[in-house]
Amino acid sequence: MPGAYVALENGHVVEARGRVPGTACGELVFTTAYTGYEESLTDPSYEEQVLTFSYPLIGNYGVREERFESDRVHPRAVVARELTEDVVEWLEAEGVPAVDHLDTRDLVGGIREEGAMKCGIAVGENATPEDALAELERCPGMSDHENIGAQVSVHERETYLGEDVGDDKTVALVDCGAKGSIIDALVERGADVHVLPHDATEDDVEAVDPDVLFVSNGPGDPANFEAAQELVETYVGELPLAGICLGQQIIARALGGTTEKMDFGHRGVNQPVLDLESNQVVMTTQNHGYTVADPGELDVTQINVNDDTPEGLESDDLSVITRQYHPEANPGPNDTLGFFDDVLSMAPRKRLVLAD
Ligand SMILES: NC(=O)CC[C@H](N)C(=O)O
Incomplete structure (x- = not known):
């Protein structure tokens, strides 16, 4: 050996x-x-x-x-x-x-x-x-990988059509290193998902005319995802915004917030998260070394029970909802899959066009 x-x-x-x-x-x-x-x-x-x-x-x-x-x-x-x-x-x-x-x-x-x-x-x-x-x-060092997005992102748009389960929405998913389960969770709820490169432009977004702009999870320091941050700055208030893990960090930075490196991160599938409105605790999957330090224009709606760091950020006025943990699980508990229903419900229902 x-x-x-x-x-x-x-x-x-x-x-x-x-x-x-x-x-x-x-x-x-x-x-x-x-x-x-x-x-x-x-x-x-x-x-x-x-x-x-x-x-x-x-x-x-x-x-x-x-x-x-x-x-x-x-x-x-x-x-x-x-x-x-x-x-x-x-x-x-x-x-x-x-x-x-x-x-x-x-x-x-x-x-x-x-x-x-x-x-x-x-x-x-x-x-x-x-x-x-x-x-x-x-x-x-982790933050020195300035072009890490290109290592993990699609380079061309990829499209996944939603399952036939009623109200169909279109999601533009900015791929900063997306897990397949995030795409699956949206597709299972009927959404068409257009996966865009990490450095997608406004033209790329306009081409798919989405109902929601979603920023994925991904590796490393959120400061190294400038293009995704700019996209969020462009569309905040215009489109509902959602993000998971790195996506939460990028959206917070775009809305006046800051991020910082943690001592050793949150790592496992039994991280307890408290929802401040319902006072309920859920078990979550986590894998991150950076965290939001200041949520900027967003409200902190969920916190980590162990260290009080922000786990959920929202703004009703701006139609933004983000999670620091992985609601798509895989691995880990499925307690938080409802996040994807909340994301899609931010988009207005499509008007039914009736034929004569
Ligand atoms: N799972 C993730 O998206 C990780 C987010 C980010 N790279 C961090 O380490 O904090």
Whole structure:
């Protein structure tokens, strides 16, 4: 079995078992979810990060394409206590380095105590700790990936027609790294979804004449999605606006708000969120390292129970609704799927044209 080393920004170099050879670097993030490894590994929000699973056994129900959120694995490398052969074969085919047989609890504990950190990984017959340190040395910070949108977005418009379930709406989804389940949730509710590139222009939006402008989830620092922010600035008040995760952050920035990096983010499928109006708590899926610091013109309608950070932003006057968590789940609980009904209900009903 090849040797493997994980070099951390806090100076530690951890030895592991090499499962898929190669070298990689990225911000070391984690998920505490105990299912949903296929969904997480194909979530474009993990681009340029190294994903550690804190649940000890990953891969015990195989690998099925129907559960993928996009067409490739996005983390730069994968770290787990134990990976099954199924997952190793998949990561091998994707060329994504992977290691196991290390103390992932210790790794995640370190991130929680010391904050987000970069790491370098080296896996191979002749891999050395120095190779892992060299990877760490050359690793850019998350906010340095200025063109990360282009790595995860469609480059041409893609259209998904809504299912035949009554009132049909048209959604322009700005793809900053969208998960497939967001498209599915809209299509299942009858919406036609036009997926537009991350740097879509006004002309691209006019061409699809949408009822709602929706900004997707995606990786990295929202400050690096200037084009999407400008689009929101153009259409606020003209079109209902919706956003998920990175989308919430971009919309808040466009409406006079600010964002900041968190110590280690919200990472897992059991993050409790309080709805301030109904006083109800829901369990949510989360995977983000930045947060809205100031919501600008928007009202904070939901907060994280653990740290009071904004989880939902809204404006009735401007027809805006956003969530910091992932209402589409996959992985995680389905408690918040109603968000997509709320989004579509912001758009006026289409008038029925009756034939004579
Ligand atoms: N899941 C996401 O959309 C992540 C949002 C953003 N990249 C963050 O880390 O905060």
